[in-house]
Amino acid sequence: MEEIGYFTEENSVDTVNARMGAGVNPRLAQVMASLVRHLHSFARDVELTQQEWEYAIGFLTRTGQICSAERQEFILLSDTLGLSMLVDAINNRRPDGATENTVFGPFHVEGAPVRQMGDLICFDGKGESCLFQGRVLDLQGKPIEGARIDVWSDNADGYYDVQQPDIQPKWNNRGVFITGADGCYSFVGIKPVSYPIPDDGPVGEMLAHLGRHPYRPAHMHYMIRAEGFQKLVTHTFVGGDDYLVSDAVFGVKKSLVAPFEKAESGKTLWRSDFDFVLARPTETK
Amino acid sequence: MEEIGYFTEENSVDTVNARMGAGVNPRLAQVMASLVRHLHSFARDVELTQQEWEYAIGFLTRTGQICSAERQEFILLSDTLGLSMLVDAINNRRPDGATENTVFGPFHVEGAPVRQMGDLICFDGKGESCLFQGRVLDLQGKPIEGARIDVWSDNADGYYDVQQPDIQPKWNNRGVFITGADGCYSFVGIKPVSYPIPDDGPVGEMLAHLGRHPYRPAHMHYMIRAEGFQKLVTHTFVGGDDYLVSDAVFGVKKSLVAPFEKAESGKTLWRSDFDFVLARPTETK
Numbered sequence: 130m131e132e133i134g135y136f137t138e139e140n141s142v143d144t145v146n147a148r149m150g151a152g153v154n155p156r157l158a159q160v161m162a163s164l165v166r167h168l169h170s171f172a173r174d175v176e177l178t179q180q181e182w183e184y185a186i187g188f189l190t191r192t193g194q195i196c197s198a199e200r201q202e203f204i205l206l207s208d209t210l211g212l213s214m215l216v217d218a219i220n221n222r223r224p225d226g227a228t229e230n231t232v233f234g235p236f237h238v239e240g241a242p243v244r245q246m247g248d249l250i251c252f253d254g255k256g257e258s259c260l261f262q263g264r265v266l267d268l269q270g271k272p273i274e275g276a277r278i279d280v281w282s283d284n285a286d287g288y289y290d291v292q293q294p295d296i297q298p299k300w301n302n303r304g305v306f307i308t309g310a311d312g313c314y315s316f317v318g319i320k321p322v323s324y325p326i327p328d329d330g331p332v333g334e335m336l337a338h339l340g341r342h343p344y345r346p347a348h349m350h351y352m353i354r355a356e357g358f359q360k361l362v363t364h365t366f367v368g369g370d371d372y373l374v375s376d377a378v379f380g381v382k383k384s385l386v387a388p389f390e391k392a393e394s395g396k397t398l399w400r401s402d403f404d405f406v407l408a409r410p411t412e413t414k
Numbered sequence: 415m416e417e418i419g420y421f422t423e424e425n426s427v428d429t430v431n432a433r434m435g436a437g438v439n440p441r442l443a444q445v446m447a448s449l450v451r452h453l454h455s456f457a458r459d460v461e462l463t464q465q466e467w468e469y470a471i472g473f474l475t476r477t478g479q480i481c482s483a484e485r486q487e488f489i490l491l492s493d494t495l496g497l498s499m500l501v502d503a504i505n506n507r508r509p510d511g512a513t514e515n516t517v518f519g520p521f522h523v524e525g526a527p528v529r530q531m532g533d534l535i536c537f538d539g540k541g542e543s544c545l546f547q548g549r550v551l552d553l554q555g556k557p558i559e560g561a562r563i564d565v566w567s568d569n570a571d572g573y574y575d576v577q578q579p580d581i582q583p584k585w586n587n588r589g590v591f592i593t594g595a596d597g598c599y600s601f602v603g604i605k606p607v608s609y610p611i612p613d614d615g616p617v618g619e620m621l622a623h624l625g626r627h628p629y630r631p632a633h634m635h636y637m638i639r640a641e642g643f644q645k646l647v648t649h650t651f652v653g654g655d656d657y658l659v660s661d662a663v664f665g666v667k668k669s670l671v672a673p674f675e676k677a678e679s680g681k682t683l684w685r686s687d688f689d690f691v692l693a694r695p696t697e698t699k
Contacts, residue, residue, distance in 0.1 A: 134659025135668040136496070138503035144664060145496035150625015157623060160466065163459045165495055171452040172500050175445045182501045186488045193478010193488075203471045203478075210450055211421070211430035215457050216467045218423035338442060340435015374419025379429060383420040 142169050192331045201235060205332045208232065208378035209341075222414035223359070226268055228405045231380045233362050234350065236289040237281060241303040249317045250304040253297055256285030256319030259399035260392060261365075264312045265353060266406050272312025273407060276355035279305050280316065282348070287324030308355075320389055320399045321347040323372050336377065346372035346381060351405065358407035365403050427454050477616045486520060490617045493517065493663035494626075507699035508644070511553055513690045516648050516665045519635065521574040522566060526588040534602045535589040538582050541570030541604030544684035545677060546650075549597045550638060551691050557597025558692060561640035564590050565601065567633070572609030593640075605674055605684045606632040608657050621662065631657035631666060636690065643692040650688050 136144050146162045171177070192202045207213045213232050221230035244250065251258070265276040281303045283289050290301040306314050328336060328343035336343055348364035364380065365387035366373060373381055392400040421429050431447045456462070477487045492498045498517050506515035529535065536543070550561040566588045568574050575586040591599050613621060613628035621628055633649035649665065650672035651658060658666055677685040 135666055136499050136503075136661075136664045137667065138500065138507070141496050141500045141503070141664075148624070148626055148660065148664075153623070153625050160460045160462070161624060163456055167452040167456040167459070168495060168497055169500055171448055172497060172504065174448045174452070176504050177445070177501050179501060179505050181445065182492070182498075186486070186492065189474070189488045190478050190481045190486070193475050194481065196475045196479065201471070201475070203474045207467070207471065210453060211426050212453055212457060213467075214421050215423065215426045215454055216462050216464060218421075218426070219457065219461050220464050222423070338438070339433070339446060340438045341433055375433065376421075379421045379426075379433075381420055382422065 142166050145169075188331055188335075195330045200327065200330075202327075202330050202332055204235065205326060205330075206335075208326070209332055209336060211379045214379045217362075221359070221362075223408045224268060224412050224414055226406055227408040227412065228361055228363060229382045229384050230361065231363050231382060231385060232378060233352075236283075236291060237279070237350065237352065238291060238303065241279060241281070241300055241305050244304045244306060244316065246306060246309075246313070247315050247317065248304065248306075250280065250300075250302055251284070251317070251319050252301045253284055256322070257399055258317060258397040259320040259389065259401055260315065260317055260395060260397040261349065261401050261403070262313070262315035263402050263404045265308050265314065265355065266312055266404055267358070268406060268408055268412055272308070272310065273355045273358065274308055274310045274312065276308040276312070276314075276353055276358075276407070277305060278308065278314050278405075279352040279354075280318070281350045282318060282321040283324055285319055285322060287322050317397055318349065320401075321349055321367060323347045323370055326377050341377065342372075342375065343377050344372045345376050345378060346370035348380070349387075349401075353405055353407065355407055358409055359412075361405060361407055363405075365401065367401075427451050430454075473616055473620075480615045485612065485615075487612075487615050487617055489520065490611060490615075491620075493611070494617055494621060496664045499664045502647075506644070506647075508693045509553060509697050509699055511691055512693040512697065513646055513648060514667045514669050515646065516667060516670060517663060518637075518647050521568075521576060522564070522635065522637065523576060523588065526564060526566070526585055526590050529589045529591060529601065531591060531594075531598070532600050532602065533589065533591075535565065535585075535587055536569070536602070536604050537586050538569055541607070542684055543602060543682040544605040544674065544686055545600065545602055545680060545682040546634065546686050546688070547598070547600035548687050548689045550593050550599065550640065551597055551689055552643070553691060553693055553697055557593070557595065558640050558643065559593055559595045559597065561593040561597070561599075561638055561643075561692070562590060563593065563599050563690075564637040564639075565603070566635045567603060567606040568609055570604055570607060572607050602682055603634065605686075606634055606652060608632045608655055611662050626662065627657075627660065628662050629657045630661050630663060631655035633665070634686075638690055638692065640692055643694055644697075646690060646692055648690075650686065652686075 265273045290297040325343040347367040353361040387403045389401045550558045575582040610628040632652040638646040672688045674686045
C-alpha cells in the first residue's frame with residue numbers, strides 16, 4: 130500500500146482530495162473533489178501530452194488576459210463548450226408545458242423604459258418591422274396579471290445598442306411591458322437578425338480549429354418576472370433561421386423556435402405570436 | 415427522439431460534440447470531445463449553481479489577469495490541483511528501478527556554468543553546507559558516462575537566484591556537472607529549505623478556502639540528460655522535511671525522498687547520497 134500523501138499516477142485523485150482541511154465548507158469540498166476527479170479523468174482518458182498541457186495553459190492565460198470591462202472571454206468559452214446552457218438547464222428544470230429557459234447573454238441592461246402595449250421599441254429606422262404578441266399564462270392556462278416583460282434584441286445590423294453607444298439611440302430595441310388582467314402583451318420591434326459572437330480572440334481561434342462558425346441564429350430576448358412565479362429568462366428564435374441547429378452557444382431549444390410570418394394586416398411587415406407559460410416555485414420537474 | 419442540434423439537458427454532450435466540422439484534426443477532436451464530456455459530467459454531478467458558475471468565471475478571469483512575464487498563475491493552479499504531476503506521470507512512465515520524474519517547476523535556467531566534480535555551487539554564504547553525491551546508472555546498474563547533470567535549488571532564505579536578481583549572485587545554487595566513466599557526481603551546495611508558492615493571488619485564495627498551506631518541502635532539482643537515455647527531470651526531497659506528505663503541488667514521490675545526514679567527515683555539515691537510474695527510450699512501463 131502506498132503511504133498517504135505521496136503522489137502516484139494511480140492515486141492522484143485521492144492524494145489531491147485528501148489534502149483538504151477539516152473545516153472546509155462542505156459544498157466547496159464537494160465541488161472541488163468532483164472537479165479534481167473529472168479533471169484527472171480527462172487527462173487520463175486522452176493521455177494528455179506535455180505539449181498539449183502547455184498549449185492549454187497558454188490558451189487559458191490568453192483567455193483571461195483579453196477580458197475587460199467590455200469583454201468576457203471566459204463566459205464565451207463556457208458558452209461555446211455548452212457549459213453555460215447546461216448550468217442554465219440544471220438550475221431551471223420545469224414541468225412540461227412551462228416555457229423553457231435559455232442563456233441570459235451579456236447584453237441585458239436593467240432599467241429600460243416601461244412602455245405601453247403595442248408601442249414601438251425600434252428607434253433607428255432600420256430593419257423589417259415585426260409585431261410581437263401573445264400571452265403570459267400559468268401552467269393551468271390562466272392569464273398572469275402584472276407580469277413584467279423585459280425584451281431586447283439586436284438591430285438590423287446585428288448589434289445591440291450597448292455595442293454601438295455612439296451610433297444607436299439609447300434603449301434601441303429594448304423595452305419593458307407589464308401585463309394587464311388578460312395577460313396579453315404586444316410590441317413592435319424588428320425581425321431580429323443572426324450575428325457572430327466575438328471571434329477575434331482565443332474562443333474564435335478554438336471555433337476555427339473545430340470547424341465551427343461563430344453565428345447565433347436570430348432571436349428576441351425575454352426576461353419575464355411575475356410575483357409568485359419562477360423568473361423566466363429565454364429567447365424566441367426566428368423560425369427558418371439558417372443557424373437554428375448550429376447556434377455557436379447551443380442556446381436553441383426546439384420549443385423556443387417561434388413562428389415569424391408575413392403580417393396579413395396591420396402596420397408591420399412581420400408578426401410573431403408566442404405565449405409564455407410561467408411555473409410557480411413549487412412547480413418543478 | 416430529439417432533433418439533432420437542439421439543446422436539451424440530457425443531450426448536451428452529444429449536441430456540443432456533434433458540432434465539430436469534418437476536417438478537424440483527429441487528435442484535437444478526441445481531446446475536445448473528452449473535455450466536453452468531463453466538463454459536463456462535473457456540472458451534472460455537483461448540480462453546479464448559477465452563482466457557483468459565476469464565481470468560477472470570475473476566478474478564472476482573475477487567474478489569467480494576474481499572469482505576467484514573471485508569474486504564471488494557471489500553471490500554479492494546475493500544480494495545486496495535481497494536474498501538472500499527473501500529466502508529468504502519464505508522459506514519463508518508466509520501469510521499476512528507474513528514477514521517477516517530478517515536475518520541472520518554473521525556476522530552471524538554461525546555460526548554468528559547467529563545473530568540476532566536488533565544486534561549490536552556493537555563492538551567497540548562506541545556509542548549511544551539504545555534499546551531494548552519487549552515481550548515474552543504467553537499469554542494468556552500469557555507470558553512464560557523459561551524463562549532463564543540471565542542478566538548482568533555492569537559497570537558505572527560500573528564494574531562487576532568479577527571484578532575487580539584485581540580491582543573490584548570478585548562478586547561485588546552480589551548476590552543470592558531466593559524469594566521467596565511473597558515472598559518479600558530487601557537488602557542494604546547501605541543504606535546501608522549504609518555501610511557499612506565491613499565495614497572494616487566486617490560487618492562494620483557493621488554498622486558503624480549502625484549508626491547505628502553500629509550502630513545498632525542501633528539495634534539490636535535477637535534470638539529467640545522457641545520449642541514448644530518456645531525459646530525467648526530478649527532485650530529491652530532504653528526508654524528514656515537515657511538508658513531505660503535504661507538498662502544495664503534490665510533487666513528492668516516495669522514491670525521491672533522499673537521506674540528508676550529518677556529515678561525519680569532510681568540510682560540509684550535511685551529506686546526501688542519491689543514485690539516479692536512467693531508462694533507455696525503449697525501456698518503458
